[in-house]
Amino acid sequence: MYIAMNRFKVVIGSESAFEAVWKDRDSRLEQVPGFMEFRLLRGGTNVEEGYTLFSSHTVWSSEEDFLNWTRSENFRMAHRNAGDNKALYWGPPRFEGFSVVAGI
Template structure:
């Protein structure tokens, strides 16, 4: 199992807009071989720094399945508007990928 995550710092007050972007995007993740599940997670609001932490979390059967997704037409289509709404992002997303060593 492989878990792919992107961490986002979203400007305080823009949380609903960010959630709507994800809610309304046509990712077609379920059409990709090896896809298991997806979650968008909302974390703590850092008042002093002016952002709320979010994490996109997708689970795949393998790292190879995830890499296949990143090279697919579905991936390009899902990310074609990634540069829109720049004002709500405090920096680029930070990717983290993990291979499961213990399941259960």
């Protein structure tokens, strides 16, 4: 199993707009071989630096399935309007990928 996460620093006051982008987008993940689960997580707010932390969290059968998705037309379609929302972000997202070694 493989977990792919992107961490986003969202400008304070833009949280609802950021959440709407994720809730309203057509990710097409359900059609992708190996996709298992998606979550959008909201963390704490760093008032001093001006952002609220979010993370997108997807679970895949394997890292290969995730990489195949990143090369697919479904991936391109799901991310086609990503640049339209740059004003919501406090810097670029940060990707982190993990192979699951234990779990319940």
